[in-house]
Amino acid sequence: xxxxxxxxxxxxxxxxxxFGPQEALAxxxxxxxxxxKALEAARLQxxxxxxxxxxxxxxxxxxxxxxxxxxxxxxxxFTARLxxxxxxxxxxxxxxxxxxxxxxxxxxxxxxxxQAQSRLLAAEGRLEAARDRLAEAERKAALGAISPLQRxxxxxxxxxxxxxxxQARNALRSAQADALRYGLxxxxxxxxxxxxxxxxTPEQTVAYREALAALELSRARVEExxxxxxxxxxxxxxxxxxxxxxxxxLSWSASGPGASLxxxxxxxxxxxxxxxxxxxxxxxxxxxPQAWAAVVAGEADLEGAxxxxxxxxxxxxxxxxxxxxxxxxxxxxxxxxxxxxALAERLAANAEAKxxxxxGTALERREAQASRAEAEAAVAQGWQGYILAVAAYLDLLxxxxxxxxxxx
Numbered sequence: 015x016x017x018x019x020x021x022x023x024x025x026x027x028x029x030x031x032x033f034g035p036q037e038a039l040a041x042x043x044x045x046x047x048x049x050x051k052a053l054e055a056a057r058l059q060x061x062x063x064x065x066x067x068x069x070x071x072x073x074x075x076x077x078x079x080x081x082x083x084x085x086x087x088x089x090x091x092f093t094a095r096l097x098x099x100x101x102x103x104x105x106x107x108x109x110x111x112x113x114x115x116x117x118x119x120x121x122x123x124x125x126x127x128x129q130a131q132s133r134l135l136a137a138e139g140r141l142e143a144a145r146d147r148l149a150e151a152e153r154k155a156a157l158g159a160i161s162p163l164q165r166x167x168x169x170x171x172x173x174x175x176x177x178x179x180x181q182a183r184n185a186l187r188s189a190q191a192d193a194l195r196y197g198l199x200x201x202x203x204x205x206x207x208x209x210x211x212x213x214x215t216p217e218q219t220v221a222y223r224e225a226l227a228a229l230e231l232s233r234a235r236v237e238e239x240x241x242x243x244x245x246x247x248x249x250x251x252x253x254x255x256x257x258x259x260x261x262x263x264l265s266w267s268a269s270g271p272g273a274s275l276x277x278x279x280x281x282x283x284x285x286x287x288x289x290x291x292x293x294x295x296x297x298x299x300x301x302x303p304q305a306w307a308a309v310v311a312g313e314a315d316l317e318g319a320x321x322x323x324x325x326x327x328x329x330x331x332x333x334x335x336x337x338x339x340x341x342x343x344x345x346x347x348x349x350x351x352x353x354x355x356a357l358a359e360r361l362a363a364n365a366e367a368k369x370x371x372x373x374g375t376a377l378e379r380r381e382a383q384a385s386r387a388e389a390e391a392a393v394a395q396g397w398q399g400y401i402l403a404v405a406a407y408l409d410l411l412x413x414x415x416x417x418x419x420x421x422x
Contacts, residue, residue, distance in 0.1 A: 034124065034202070036207075041198075043113065127198070144172040216327045
């Protein structure tokens with residue numbers, strides 16, 4: 015018995031190799047680096063889309079003549095710009111989610127390792143108690159004080175306790191291996207913390223902002239559909255020299271591929287302008303029979319997006335309240351488990367004192383110590399439930415405050 019309990023105490027008494035909630039929160043997921051790179055790429059894309067500038071440099075060789083082309087263009091698409099901005103918001107949201115998810119998993123690994131350690135101690139105590147009961151049953155059976163069935167029942171209880179111990183050891187190895195994935199080495203400290211729950215409105219939730227983004231995109235597409243019905247006006251200038259070609263133009267268009275009607279006319283130039291320079295004014299009207307239908311369909315989608323946004327607001331109001339209540343209930347369960355652990359510790363101390371005073375038995379002490387370890391495992395389980403409840407609440411939020419923050 016002393017050997018088993020000393021083994022369990024050594025598991026829990028290594029100050030160098032121990033980890034708690036703070037160490038778990040220091041974990042950085044390897045998925046965080048690519049998520050941050052994706053955010054940076056989205057920002058660059060949004061910047062180039064907002065600027066709308068593009069340049070090119072080309073070289074051509076025809077016969078023995080060399081030709082160089084340099085171009086600078088500008089195009090600004092309202093819908094593309096909005097989509098790029100929304101892509102940045104999604105990438106930023108993904109960075110927060112990946113970081114928060116990794117820390118949640120590390121916290122759960124701490125809870126699982128703590129629970130496995132406590133269950134191992136409880137299994138060791140229950141095994142020694144079963145051994146004592148079996149020895150007592152065999153003594154009584156030899157005297158004919160109990161039936162063979164009662165002795166067999168004690169033997170089976172001992173075998174079950176042995177199996178429970180092997181299972182507990184295997185569970186601890188598995189939990190420690192899982193914790194190692196998050197850089198958590200050694201034994202889990204029997205410690206909990208309380209997390210800050212940031213106040214939030216439905217408008218600050220992920221679901222609402224995604225619905226709002228869908229509404230804004232639908233509105234932009236309707237506006238783009240109306241612009242498709244407008245003509246494209248262009249002003250161009252070109253320079254055709256002997257050894258070089260330069261072309262430049264300015265145009266505005268929101269139309270896609272399709273048939274079109276175009277008109278163009280050369281413009282008169284100021285006296286003295288070299289003949290290599292040419293200027294043109296153009297007007298193009300796209301003939302898209304489906305353009306009007308696209309506008310009508312877009313307006314219908316816009317109305318649907320507005321309704322979905324309002325429904326999302328109502329749903330998020332309920333879900334936020336429910337999630338906060340779940341956190342409160344989980345915290346209450348954790349605190350109740352801690353109270354029961356305190357009671358189990360007092361009972362174990364009382365059993366130890368009674369044994370020393372000669373009015374208690376070793377079996378009573380072992381039972382009390384095992385019950386104390388089981389009560390600690392229940393605290394670890396309550397800690398796990400609290401982590402999951404807080405994570406569910408934070409997952410609803412789309413804000414920088416939706417991170418794991420320990421209460422001071």
